[in-house]
Amino acid sequence: MRIGFIGLGAMGWHMAGHLTQLDATVMVWNRTKSKAEAHAAQFGTISVDLDLLVQADFIFSCLPTSSEVEAILSAHPPKSGSIWIDCTSGIPFSAQQLSQSLKRQGVEFLDAPVSGQTIGAENATLTVMVGGHQPAFERARPVIQAFAGVIEHVGESGSGFAVKAVNNILMAANLWALSEGLSVLKVRGVSLDAALACINHSSGKSSMSETVMPQKIMSRCFNKTFALNLLQKDIGIALDLIAETGQQGSLLHCVQQLYNQIDRQTAEHIDFSAAIQVLEQYNQVLLN
Known part of the structure; x- marks a missing residue:
């Protein structure tokens, strides 16, 4: 299993680190490459370019707004069969649009914002509220569990946001x-x-x-x-x-x-x- 994580800010840094506890290869990307390299050195992840990261089976994004997520998805489409899990605090309508467009490419999209501040990210006790297709959620749940204390599927696309x-x-x-x-x-x-x-x-x-x-x-x-x-x-x-x-x-x-x-x-x-x-x-x- 290959997991990709995009965005190593205050929350993403720890969330991506916890994913290394899974039996998987964890690839990371950050706009500032040196930060991704530092993450790799600390946690044993692999700093890669986006074109390689989006070939993962599960792809997490944790970015400031939906606009950044949309731009990355437009320029770097993920592989068919993968699940994109967006932990950004984003816009519900954006999640609905992305879910529809990605489904045509054979990709599932889950909006999965988190709550619990940086201490929750560090301690892997975040609350994750997930919107999207139920079967995709069930596939992704064991991966999300790596950094979560509570995970709730709250409805269809956009509901998590x-x-x-x-x-x-x-x-x-x-x-x-x-x-x-x-x-x-x-x-x-x-x-x-x-x-x-x-x-x-x-x-x-x-x-x-x-x-x-x-x-x-x-x-x-x-x-x-x-x-x-x-x-x-x-x-x-x-x-x-x-x-x-x-x-x-x-x-x-x-x-x-x-x-x-x-x-x-x-x-x-x-x-x-x-x-x-x-x-x-x-x-x-x-x-x-």
Whole structure:
């Protein structure tokens, strides 16, 4: 069995590394070739050109947007009989189009975005939400399992991307609401550590209160594990889904306005959690 992995960013680096635990040859490619060569040296993968990588049986992509995936697929078509597993947080409509076009070439396409941040990628505990043809999913499941803690087949093509976009806009809403609440408590003289201890044993808890707030915002350690511009992109995808279905989404539109206060160029270089500094500046209250 041959496995290819495209995109060795913060997530892909570890995900591709875990694939070496399988009884397979693992080939890797990155836009910066030296990074692929470093990955090969560390994990025992093989750095190759794209034309060779797309001859693998299972091909993973983990790239910033659907546009990069579409461009690679157009220039480097995979072999018939293979399965392309796209772990990008992409656009549902793109997944549907790629699935249809690749099927005519005898290739299956699964949209399989992941959640769990870099610690989940490092520990092989990622949640993977998969859209696509059920038989293709069953074939790919044992390979995906190498870096996953939870794998769910959520529907046909595009469904995985849709779930990921909704998940991320909910995460953004949770973080902002938590930050507003803690800001009020600090002004009233409440210890934020004590408040979080209560919240995390009560109905208001979330992964944002359990991890991101204490580990990033309150510690003032805004290390970039998930760039803000990527969260802005995912929020936009979620709102496009709302528009397509014609449903009410007034709260989630507010979330977009809050996170888009930072321009995309700046957002590319900072962690998503740093967006809360806008709220801190407005309220003149630091959450520490």
